[in-house]
Amino acid sequence: MLTYNLRLAWMSLRKHPVLSLLMIGAIGLGIGVCMTTLTVYTLMSNNPIPHKSSALYAVQLDSWDPNDPYTESGRPPPELSYRDAQALMESTIPKRQAAMFKSGFALQDAEAKQPPFTVLARVTYGDFFGLFEVPFLFGGGWDRSADRNAQQIVVLSKEINDKVFGGANSVGKNIRLDDREYRVVGVMDHWHPSPKFYDPNNGDFDDPEEVYVPFGLGTALELTSYGNTNAWKPEKINSFQDFLNSEYIWIQFWAELPDAKTKDDYQAYIDQYVLEQKKLGRFPRPLNNRLSDVMKWMDEREVVTDDSRVLVGLSFLFLAVCLLNIVGLLLAKFLGKSAEIALRRAVGATRWQIVQKHLVEVGLIGLLGGALGLLLAFGGLRGVKALYGGYDHLVQLDGRLLLIAVGLALLSSLAAGLYPAWRAVQLAPAGLLKTQ
Amino acid sequence: MLQMTHISKVFRTELVQTHALRDFSLNVAEGEFVAVTGPSGSGKTTFLNIAGLLETFDTGSYRLDGQDVSHLDDAARSRLRNEKIGFIFQGFNLLPDLSVFDNVDVPLRYRGMSGGERRRRIDKALEQVGLASRAKHLPSQLSGGQQQRVAIARALAGTPRILFADEPTGNLDSLMARQVLEMLEEINAAGTTIVMVTHDPELARRAHRNIHVMDGQVTDFTAFAAAQTERESLAA
Numbered sequence: 001m002l003t004y005n006l007r008l009a010w011m012s013l014r015k016h017p018v019l020s021l022l023m024i025g026a027i028g029l030g031i032g033v034c035m036t037t038l039t040v041y042t043l044m045s046n047n048p049i050p051h052k053s054s055a056l057y058a059v060q061l062d063s064w065d066p067n068d069p070y071t072e073s074g075r076p077p078p079e080l081s082y083r084d085a086q087a088l089m090e091s092t093i094p095k096r097q098a099a100m101f102k103s104g105f106a107l108q109d110a111e112a113k114q115p116p117f118t119v120l121a122r123v124t125y126g127d128f129f130g131l132f133e134v135p136f137l138f139g140g141g142w143d144r145s146a147d148r149n150a151q152q153i154v155v156l157s158k159e160i161n162d163k164v165f166g167g168a169n170s171v172g173k174n175i176r177l178d179d180r181e182y183r184v185v186g187v188m189d190h191w192h193p194s195p196k197f198y199d200p201n202n203g204d205f206d207d208p209e210e211v212y213v214p215f216g217l218g219t220a221l222e223l224t225s226y227g228n229t230n231a232w233k234p235e236k237i238n239s240f241q242d243f244l245n246s247e248y249i250w251i252q253f254w255a256e257l258p259d260a261k262t263k264d265d266y267q268a269y270i271d272q273y274v275l276e277q278k279k280l281g282r283f284p285r286p287l288n289n290r291l292s293d294v295m296k297w298m299d300e301r302e303v304v305t306d307d308s309r310v311l312v313g314l315s316f317l318f319l320a321v322c323l324l325n326i327v328g329l330l331l332a333k334f335l336g337k338s339a340e341i342a343l344r345r346a347v348g349a350t351r352w353q354i355v356q357k358h359l360v361e362v363g364l365i366g367l368l369g370g371a372l373g374l375l376l377a378f379g380g381l382r383g384v385k386a387l388y389g390g391y392d393h394l395v396q397l398d399g400r401l402l403l404i405a406v407g408l409a410l411l412s413s414l415a416a417g418l419y420p421a422w423r424a425v426q427l428a429p430a431g432l433l434k435t436q
Numbered sequence: 437m438l439q440m441t442h443i444s445k446v447f448r449t450e451l452v453q454t455h456a457l458r459d460f461s462l463n464v465a466e467g468e469f470v471a472v473t474g475p476s477g478s479g480k481t482t483f484l485n486i487a488g489l490l491e492t493f494d495t496g497s498y499r500l501d502g503q504d505v506s507h508l509d510d511a512a513r514s515r516l517r518n519e520k521i522g523f524i525f526q527g528f529n530l531l532p533d534l535s536v537f538d539n540v541d542v543p544l545r546y547r548g549m550s551g552g553e554r555r556r557r558i559d560k561a562l563e564q565v566g567l568a569s570r571a572k573h574l575p576s577q578l579s580g581g582q583q584q585r586v587a588i589a590r591a592l593a594g595t596p597r598i599l600f601a602d603e604p605t606g607n608l609d610s611l612m613a614r615q616v617l618e619m620l621e622e623i624n625a626a627g628t629t630i631v632m633v634t635h636d637p638e639l640a641r642r643a644h645r646n647i648h649v650m651d652g653q654v655t656d657f658t659a660f661a662a663a664q665t666e667r668e669s670l671a672a
Contacts, residue, residue: 004545011533343529346490347543347590348518350511430485433525433602 001353002360009361012337013368019333023326024369027413030319031373035405036380037308037315042401044205045304048193049132052256053294056131057263059088059253060292061274065232066284075300076288077230078201078252082244085251087273089125093266094255096131099215100124101225101251102199105177107211109164112176119160120226121177122199122209123218129155129186131256132198137161139171139186142214150216155186160210177211180221188212195303197294199252201227204303225250247282257291267291319408323416326365330420334358335427342429351425358421359414366413370406377405437598437629438464438487443496445482445652456482457493457652464598464631469624471643472633479652480633481602487631488521488600489513501597518546522591522628524620526603528583530575530590536562537571540590547594561589565619581612588619599623601632605639617642 013020047053061084062069062076070077080088085099103123108116122128129141138161142153154175161170161184170184195204217223222240229250237243257263270289277283292300334341341354349357445457457479464470474480485491486498489505497506501520505513523529530539540561544554562568565585567578575583584604591599601620605613617639624630632643640646648655 001545001548015533339529340531343531344542344546345514346488346517346523346529347594348514348546350514350546352511353514353546428491430481430490433490433523433527433529 001356005357005360006364008357009364012361013364016333019329020365023329023365024372026322026326026329027366027369027409028372028376030322030412031370031405031409032376032380033315034312034319034408035373035377035401036384037312038404039377039381039401040384041304041308041312043194044308045298046194047295048195048197049294052133055256055258056294057255057257057266057291058294058297059255059270060290061270061283062285062288063247063249063283064285068232069285070232074288076290077249078301079228079230079249080251080253081247081249082251084273084277085253088253088255088270091255091266091269093257093262093269095258095262096127096256097254098125098128098131099251099253100128100199101218102209102227103218103223104226105211107160107164108176110174110176110181114164116176119177119210120207121211121213121223123213123215123223125215127256128212131254132193134191135189137187137189138169139184141186141212147214147216150220151214152180152182152217153185153214154182155188155212156184157188157208157210158190161187177213178221182213195298197298197303198254199227201252204301219244255291263291319412323412326413326416327419330362330417331423334420334424338424338427338432341424341427342432345425345429346433354425355421358424359417362413362417362421363410365417366409366411367406369413370409373409374402374405437466437468437501438462438631439497439499440483440487441497443486443493443498445479445486445491445493455652457486460496460649460653462647462654464629466597466629467624467627469621469630469642469644470632470647471640471645472631472647472649473635473637473640474649478649480649482652483649484600484602484631484633488523489517514546518543518594520597522594522596522599524584524587524591524599524601524604526606528575528580528587528607530583530586532575534574535571536567536573536575536578536586536589539575539586540593543590543594557593557595558589561593562586564592565589579612580608581615584608584612584616585619588616588623592623596628598629598631601630603634604632605634605636613639 049056058078059080060076060078061080063081063084064070064077080099089097089099091097101123103121105119105121106116107119108114125147126142126144128134129136137158141155142151146153154177156164156170161167164170164175165173170187173184174181175184176182191208193208196206196208227250229248231246231248233247235246235248237246255266257266267289271287274283274287274289298304344354440460440462443457443460444455447454447456460479460483462483472480472483482491486493489500497504499505500516503516505516508516531542534542537558540558541554544557559568562571565588567582567585567589570578570582575586578586604620605616608616620630620632621642632639634640
């Protein structure tokens with residue numbers, strides 16, 4: 001019966017091409033707009049490390065102004081001061097932990113065959129790679145001694161290794177960062193967590209850094225942060241050491257706490273640390289230290305903006321308006337076929353069979369509209385890509401979103417067709433047969 | 437085959453009530469060819485719609501092929517229409533976008549038959565009405581008489597127990613009307629009960645029995661008395 005109804009539906013669409021195109025166009029437009037906003041929203045709110053997100057915690061200590069909280073809602077600052085980050089790194093409670101900040105270098109191959117170019121760098125501890133399960137093509141990260149001793153070693157991203165070494169195994173080879181030589185110890189495979197959860201201060205959807213160096217180099221080379229550096233009180237900064245000793249916050253800090261007990265122990269640890277610091281006259285605010293797992297962290301950092309949510313809501317409202325128009329068109333079309341309905345009823349079709357016939361027709365319209373919608377969404381996403389930098393990897397339709405588009409088109413068209421189909425079978429066949 | 441007893445039907449609007457049938461009783465035996473005549477507005481078509489299960493009635497009882505159909509739901513009535521009843525309408529009621537073959541196929545589609553069985557029945561029905569060679573034509577490519585023959589083939593394909601014809605020759609010229617009537621007589625001779633509503637006295641005379649309807653009631657006393665007698669004998 002489905003193939004029969006499909007054949008009838010196709011004939012019906014072809015019989016009234018303008019009307020059919022109007023309906024397909026309306027659904028397509030609605031689906032296109034919905035899928036464009038939904039795709040961006042979905043990818044924005046994506047869990048970037050789903051199998052581990054509940055074990056990774058951003059660490060926040062409330063070292064802020066006693067009279068003016070960091071945020072109106074009372075959340076502590078998202079970053080730590082250097083001295084606090086260093087102190088927390090002494091803890092043995094987390095399975096892994098890493099303080100980090102974003103910086104940059106001028107990179108050149110060791111033989112200076114190519115001109116130097118600027119690269120973004122992450123200055124961090126060796127645990128960074130295990131913490132976030134960074135995949136490696138060659139070699140690996142480094143250990144704590146490399147951090148302590150500020151060894152001049154580097155991990156390259158796949159893209160940089162491709163660019164400088166043509167994709168070959170470069171472990172053991174040297175490159176120049178600024179005016180120093182660094183030995184390559186690892187080459188990462190393609191790694192693009194989206195959102196870039198570990199450092200949303202520097203662009204929620206930015207690309208990951210291109211090179212990674214030990215944290216100890218940060219102080220040894222007096223590297224400055226490319227991200228935010230905030231302070232709540234004026235401090236006299238005459239040297240880099242003054243800066244390191246200040247209350248300025250600029251270090252991101254993550255800890256891997258695999259179970260509830262470890263998390264509780266670590267919370268107690270950081271609370272105790274702050275209480276001790278209070279005795280030294282620091283941390284004037286009430287105790288307000290937080291451990292936020294990845295999803296909570298992204299929520300607090302408002303990675304998905306309210307504007308995005310509003311936009312998704314508005315796009316669904318637009319789809320609803322399109323569907324309302326289709327309801328009207330379908331009603332006119334189905335009631336116009338009352339003679340056919342009456343004949344089919346007379347020869348034995350039940351009301352439900354007639355409703356089914358019409359729903360197959362609107363389902364077909366929905367599928368065609370969905371296909372058009374996908375094309376429009378594809379165009380819409382290309383528009384987003386063209387308009388906004390940094391969204392490149394967000395604007396792509398994957399299999400799941402394609403299924404959502406088809407499902408949404410089908411469901412919304414069936415919803416739009418239900419009332420007209422129901423109305424059409426309410427007509428008494430007897431009177432309509434006589435009027436032929 | 438068809439037993440209607442004290443059937444009444446009232447059409448109501450906000451302003452008026454119209455008694456289409458009042459105390460309408462009729463008995464049609466299996467294999468009969470009954471002509472129902474009467475002036476316009478007398479209730480002939482309402483009777484036919486109720487008899488064909490296209491319309492419900494207010495009071496009375498109705499048995500079709502031995503089954504009480506008074507309180508059947510829509511699905512059961514549809515099934516009965518599909519399996520036991522054939523319709524022929526004055527306006528042919530063919531679906532203009534479907535070929536002759538597909539028009540005859542319509543009732544069979546709702547019976548859940550296999551493709552092979554449907555094809556066999558359609559071929560046979562079209563053969564019977566002399567239109568086997570026109571199976572792929574659209575209705576608009578046929579004459580009025582041919583269109584009515586397609587409608588007859590559609591009714592016959594389902595091998596109905598009873599055929600209801602509403603002015604089957606009303607839109608045809610005399611030659612074509614005679615052909616259609618002869619076809620109906622052949623169908624009846626093969627055992628199918630036929631109830632035909634007509635204005636045409638010539639057509640009515642060809643039926644086994646005439647029922648005259650006036651103001652929603654059977655006025656042919658002879659027919660009514662025969663029905664009563666048969667009902668009483670059945671009751672006894």
